[in-house]
Amino acid sequence: MKKQPLWTKGFLSISITSFFMFIGFYILLTTLPIYVLDDLKGDGTQVGLITSVFLIAAVLIRPLSGKWLDEIGRKKILFIALVLFFVSTIFYFWANTIPTLLILRFVHGIGFGMVTTAAGAIAADIVPNERKGEGLGYYSMFMNLAMVLGPFAGLTIIQYWSFNLLFILCSVLSFLALLLSFAVQLPKGNSSKLTTAQRPKLSMASLFEKKAIPVSIVAGILAVSYSGILAFISVYAKELGLIEAASFFFVVYAAAMLISRPFTGRWFDLYGENKIVYPAIILFAIGMFLLSQATTTFGFLLAGAIIGLGYGSLVPCLQTIAIKNSDPSRRGLATSTFFTFFDTGIGIGSYVLGIVAVYTSFSTVYFILVGVIFLALIGYYLLHGKKTALLQTVQASSKTSEV
Known part of the structure; x- marks a missing residue:
């Protein structure tokens, strides 16, 4: 049977749109901590708060975004969100106090939450069902490439x-994402938009996809660990005297991720999620431990490479599980549910870890996060992995008995 095409105009358009948006996002995420500390004379707690406020806004808007995607339509919400994201980016030129920056980060977070939910749902609609793991893996690869170019x-x-030149670049990237969104095409016959009669009343069920919650909880726990890298890697590198290595951390991260991505997506579709998720979580834990012990450029970058192999595979795999477990008509909600938990983890982690760092050290923070990653491993086994393994055993037994 011939495979359905993956690299269509629609898939490329939404991937590149997200790519430009995420470059700007990661530029700000990794440099604003230094802006707060050096230019605004803030402290570690305020650094964490700047990240947390952004993600709290994203978390608050995601459930509504998922509902709007399935009711109003994917492209309309994507356009509105990208306009808000672009306008917010321009205002960084005038955010020269902590309170002003906090307000702007909240508004910007609303735009981010809407964009990422809409783009993720559109990508899930475009990718053929039998190639979901592979397709969403490649879609996430664009985000990971942005994760390299942005911080660098x-x-x-x-x-x-x-910083003024940096804000100009972020504004240009946001505008390019807005322009490219006009080229995004949904597949013909797509029925993602619900009719008025189909729209459920406002309730928890209309804001969250129940079937996506178990794996989303795991993603949220892992996000707590990853928040320590997103929010503090530049400050940690500066503390170690390795500030020049900080810009290369995500380069080696992406290089490792790119090497593994062509295989992990296909293996997910062929052999099932457990074969990918368990090893990936363990690699993430090993990389985090090495990061906590790093004292040299080599050790610092080696940790980035191993984290890239581990964590770089986890998010697309877990997102694919959330979407595949849900009904096609609720993919928008499944996507928003997944990223609501994910962003909650990032937001909580950024704030709490910022406080921990004030009283300990960033090295201690990263060591603590190794334990958090193993907590996610246990959570995955209990909430999804055990059930999946039993199902695969039953299916294998059925095939054997048929023979």
């Missing part, structure tokens, strides 16, 4: 130029 560009700009 951001940290390089503030090292040699100024």
